[in-house]
Structures are given as structure tokens and as C-alpha cells.
Amino acid sequence: MSNIYTYEKEKIEGKFWLPGEKENSVPGYFIFGEGWPRIELIGSISEHLPGGNFGVSSGKIPVIHGILSGRLWHVSLVGGTVASSKIDTFNQGTFEREKVVFDYAVQGDLITGVDEEYQEAKFSIDNLTNWVGRSGLMWKGKDGEEEFNFKYVFPEFESIPLGGGLGDLCFDQYLTRSFPSLSGVKVSTETWALAKFASPLKEFDIKTNLCWPMASLLSLMYGEECNLRKLEVKKGKDSNWLKVIGFKKGGNAEKNQFAPCLMGFSQLGAEGLAGWIEASKRLSPLPIILSNSLRDKSLEGNFVQLAFSAEGLHRRSFDGQGKISKARKRSVARALQKLDIEKAELDSILNAWNLYLWNYSFPERLLMLAEEVSEFIPGVCGDKHEWKKSVALARNGLAHALSSLDVQGSGIEKYIILTRSLHWVILCKLLIESGVDGENLKEAFLSHQKYIQFQLDAKRFYPAIYNVS
Numbered sequence: 103m104s105n106i107y108t109y110e111k112e113k114i115e116g117k118f119w120l121p122g123e124k125e126n127s128v129p130g131y132f133i134f135g136e137g138w139p140r141i142e143l144i145g146s147i148s149e150h151l152p153g154g155n156f157g158v159s160s161g162k163i164p165v166i167h168g169i170l171s172g173r174l175w176h177v178s179l180v181g182g183t184v185a186s187s188k189i190d191t192f193n194q195g196t197f198e199r200e201k202v203v204f205d206y207a208v209q210g211d212l213i214t215g216v217d218e219e220y221q222e223a224k225f226s227i228d229n230l231t232n233w234v235g236r237s238g239l240m241w242k243g244k245d246g247e248e249e250f251n252f253k254y255v256f257p258e259f260e261s262i263p264l265g266g267g268l269g270d271l272c273f274d275q276y277l278t279r280s281f282p283s284l285s286g287v288k289v290s291t292e293t294w295a296l297a298k299f300a301s302p303l304k305e306f307d308i309k310t311n312l313c314w315p316m317a318s319l320l321s322l323m324y325g326e327e328c329n330l331r332k333l334e335v336k337k338g339k340d341s342n343w344l345k346v347i348g349f350k351k352g353g354n355a356e357k358n359q360f361a362p363c364l365m366g367f368s369q370l371g372a373e374g375l376a377g378w379i380e381a382s383k384r385l386s387p388l389p390i391i392l393s394n395s396l397r398d399k400s401l402e403g404n405f406v407q408l409a410f411s412a413e414g415l416h417r418r419s420f421d422g423q424g425k426i427s428k429a430r431k432r433s434v435a436r437a438l439q440k441l442d443i444e445k446a447e448l449d450s451i452l453n454a455w456n457l458y459l460w461n462y463s464f465p466e467r468l469l470m471l472a473e474e475v476s477e478f479i480p481g482v483c484g485d486k487h488e489w490k491k492s493v494a495l496a497r498n499g500l501a502h503a504l505s506s507l508d509v510q511g512s513g514i515e516k517y518i519i520l521t522r523s524l525h526w527v528i529l530c531k532l533l534i535e536s537g538v539d540g541e542n543l544k545e546a547f548l549s550h551q552k553y554i555q556f557q558l559d560a561k562r563f564y565p566a567i568y569n570v571s
Contacts, residue, residue: 112132112133112134112135113131113132113133114131114132114133114170114171114172114173115129115130115131115132115170115171115172116129116130116131116132116141116168116169116170116171116177117129117130117168117169118130118132118141118143118147118166118167118168118179119147119166119167119168120147120150120151120163120166120167121165121167121212121214123150124167126150127168128143128144128145128146128147128200129143129144129145130142130143130144130145130200132168132170132177132179132207134207134347134350135350136350136351137349137350138203138204138205138348138349139179139203139204139206139207139347139348139349140185140201140202140203140204141166141168141179141201141202141204142199142200142201143198143199143200143201143202144197144198144199145197145198145199145200146187146198146200147163147166147200147202148163148184148187148200148202151163162181162182162183163181163182163183163184163202164180164181164182164215164216165178165179165180165181165182165213165214165215166178166179166182166202166204167179167212170209175209175210176209176210176211176212177207177208177209177210178207178208178211178212178213178215179202179204179207180204180205180206180207180208180213180215180216180305181204181205181206181216182202182203182204183202183203183204184200184201184202185201185202185203186200186201187199187200187201205348206305206346206347206348206349207346207347207348208305208335208344208345208346208347209344209345209346209347210342210343210344210345211337211342211344213344216304216305216306217304218304218305218337219302219303219304219337220299220302220303220304220305220308220335220336220337220344221298221299221302221336221337221338221339221341222296222297222298222299222335222336222339223296223297223299223303223308223312223313223333223334223335223336224274224294224295224296224297224333224334224343225294225295225312225313225330225331225332225333225334226292226293226294226295226330226331226332227295227313227316227317227320227328227329227330227331228317228320228327228328228329228331229320229323229324229328229361229363230293230294230295230316230320230328231291231292231293232361232363233320233323233324233363233366233367234273234293234366234367235366235367235368236257236259236273236275236293237257237291238254238255238256238257238275238291239252239253239254239289239291252289254277254289254291256275256277257275259272259273259274260272260372262372262375262376263376264297264312264376264379264380265376265377265379265380266380266383267300267301268299268300268311268312268379269297269298269299269300269301270297270298271295271296271297271312271375271376271379272295272296273293273294273295273296274293274294274295274296275291275292275293275294276291276292276294277289277290277291278290278291278292294332295312295316297312302337305335305346308333308335309330309333311379311383312379313330313333314330314382314390315378315379315382315383315389316375316378316379317329317330317393318382318389318390318392318393319375319378319382319389319393321393321396322364322389322392322393322396322529323363323364323365323366323370324361324362324363324364325361325362325364325396325552326361326396327393327396327397329351330348332345333345333346333348334346362550362551362552364546364547364550364552364553365533365538365542365543365546369542369546370538370542371538371539371542373537374533374536374537374538374539377535377536377537377538378532378533378536378538380536381532381535381536384418384535385415385418385419385532385535388411388414388415388418388528388532389532391407391411392408392411392525392528392529392532395407395408395525401514401517401518401521402500404521405496405497405500405517405520405521405524406497406500408521408524408525408528409493409496409497409524410497411524411528412467412468412471412493412524412527412528413464413467413468415471415528415531415532416462416467416468416470416471417467419531419535464494464497464498465490465491465494468489468490468493468494469486469487469490471527471531472486472489472490472527473486474531474534475526475527475530475531475534477540477544478530478533478534478540478543478544478547479526479527479530479543479544479547479553480544480547480548481557481560481568482523482526482527482530482547483523483527483567484560484564484567484568484569484570485566485567485568485570488566488567489520489523489567492516492520492567493520493523493524496517496520515559515563515564516563516564518559518563519556519559519560519563519564519567519568520564522556522559522560523556523560526547526553526556530543530547
């Protein structure tokens, strides 16, 4: 186990400088743990940049190096923007203050910037410990006895090969113990994901290929936003772990450990997890859009976004296939060119044919998705033909500003049901694309508390679609 640095809000004194200019270091504070990482300087660092002046920089500052007092940790601050500056005046003179905000910081080493590559990474996500669901806590004793024996044996996790030559993934646990007190002692564990890459990756690529897909997966499994909490990277096998500090929301409350989960790791399986990571890249950005919809409070925006996502998912899944062959498409185009009409009219017809008339319509795509997922999530669309007509009518009305939702009207519940049904359809299709076992998928949906509640609400508020035999 490595040393896990504190991730609480901190303000640490230090000195900061541009790469290669340590002699021009500027004192100040490194602040992180809420919002973007930043430094507040007693002096100016921007005036040492080419073409820079106090409080002004020409573009982003690629990287600033620093050393933190007390712990003597090196820190690298990447992608800086001068947020504010001011001059304090005293009788004895003046001095400058400057605040610089960064995309992220790497604590523990001096790096070159965004192009730095890493061989390993480990990270934690909200609800990951509960989702993995493995504990090594064992105890012996009986009720009424005064003596208990506790023991913790770290569980062994198998390595999961990731597709596309990305590398391998496994899980690891970290144990913390409180000091004994009159009320007892607390033992806590936290599960992290640990990745070893086949080829070194940059910080952004680590997040894009691994961290964010897993965060979106957990968000969708729990039906609530799950964020990346901690990330550490390692340059090589014998290197130290480096802490990556990015944006952090304030008031980071612990997630409810009893929140219902659609599929835990034991149900999804190692192949399902690897498949999700691969599908997230292949179908990007649809999995992220779906997980982000969990925090979207606008019904109209959420509905339209999910409707377009359903269309995009069908297009991507069928790899651009149309409902007729390409040879037939060309044959029809040649026939159209023989029409004896004005050139402008002919061009308009040919453009329409080549762009979309030969392909599936939006209602047809919805019906095909509904037919496919209904095998694994029974009842999600009710009467599938009525469902696709209702979704298409609402989508077209909102997308083309032909109608809007009357949030005070009695029909608002119907739009809520359609929105929730799109969420379940897209999620099921993404899991199918990930190669999740069909029987496990069907069992998970039919026993999931939130889906059961959706079925009850759908029959109550939209009987025209969902009260079908």
C-alpha cells in the first residue's frame, strides 16, 4: 500500500517559479480541496513570462513549479490562468499580489506539463467500495461474550485485461484505523481501482479512457452522480505515487451505502466492466451524456438530449447501415437523375435522398431499439408502437420549437415517464453493447427497486402506452 495523501481543503505555504527559473521564485500559498487548485502569490509570476506583465499572461501558463513548506513536497501546477491581481500600498512602498488558477496540479514531483506520461494510475470514485463489495473483515465471538477477536485479511483481486491494448485493471484496498478510545476503535476500508498501462498515458488520457467511463458506470448503476474522488499516478515501476489534484466540489458528502444498485461488480463481471470501458470509447460521448442527465433538472432539456442520444446510439450501433443497400441507393440516385425537372429541384431531391431518405427515420430507430432492449428489460416501452410515436412527436415538437412542455399541465407526468423510459432504454442498450450477460441483465432490471417503481408510475400516469396485456 502507498501513502495516501490527505484530500481535505488545505492552504500550504510555498515558493513557486517558472521551469528553469527557480532563482525568480515567488512566495505564496497553494490552495486546493474546494474549487480549482490555485496559488495566491505575494509577488508576480506572470511578469516573468515572455510577453507577460503583472496580472496579465498571453494565453495559459503551461506549468509552474513549486516547493511546499513543512513537508518539502514538490508540486507542479498545470494550465494556469491569472484570475486576479492587485497592488497593496504602504508608507514604505508597494508589493504585488497575484492569484493563478490551474486545470490540475501534481503533488510529489516537478513535471513537464500536460505531455507528461504515466505508466500506472490508481483512483477512487464515489460508491466504488460498495460497488465492488469485497471485505476482508473477520471476527470470532458470540453474543454475550466479553471477548472478540477481529482480523482483516486483504482480499485478492484478479487482473482484468482491458480492450484496445489499454492495459490491465484490478482493485486494491486501503485500511485506516482510529486510535482506541473509551467508545471503541474504528476500522475503515476504501477500494481503489489500480491500472497498469501497456503504453504510458497522459493525465487527460487516463481520465478519458478509464476514470470518467468508470464514474459514469457507477453513476448509472446507483442512479446518482458519482464523481472521481482521488487520483494518483506513477511514472514507472520504481517511481513514487504522485497525487493529482483537480476540481473538487464543496461539501463532498459521503454517499448512501444502502442506495439501491442495478448491478454490482459481481453481477456485471470482469468482462462486463472491461466491455463498458471499451464501449465508452467506441460510443463516446453517449455514456457520459446519459450519466450527466442524472443531474439535469430541466425536463425539456433532459428529454430532448436523451431522445437525440437514442438516435445517435442507434446510428453508432448499426455502424451507419441504412435500410437499403449502398448499391440500391446508387441505383435509385441514377434513376432520379433522369427526371425531367428543373436543376434546382433535382439537386434538392438528390441531396435529400443521399443524406437521409434512404436511411432509417427517427421513429424507425426508436422502434428498433425498443424491440432489442425489451428482451432484457421487459415492459420498458409498453406498447412499443405507441411509445415510439409519442417519443417522436414530443421530440420533434420540442426540437423544432413547435411546442413546449406545460409544466403546470396534467400531462407533465407523461413527459416524465417518456424521459425515464428513454433513460432505461439507452442504459440497457449500452450494457448490451458492453457484452453484459443477458440473463444477468434481465434479472437485474426486474429486481431493481427504481425500475420497479418506474413500471408502477408508467402504468398509473401513461395507461395508453403501459396498460397493455
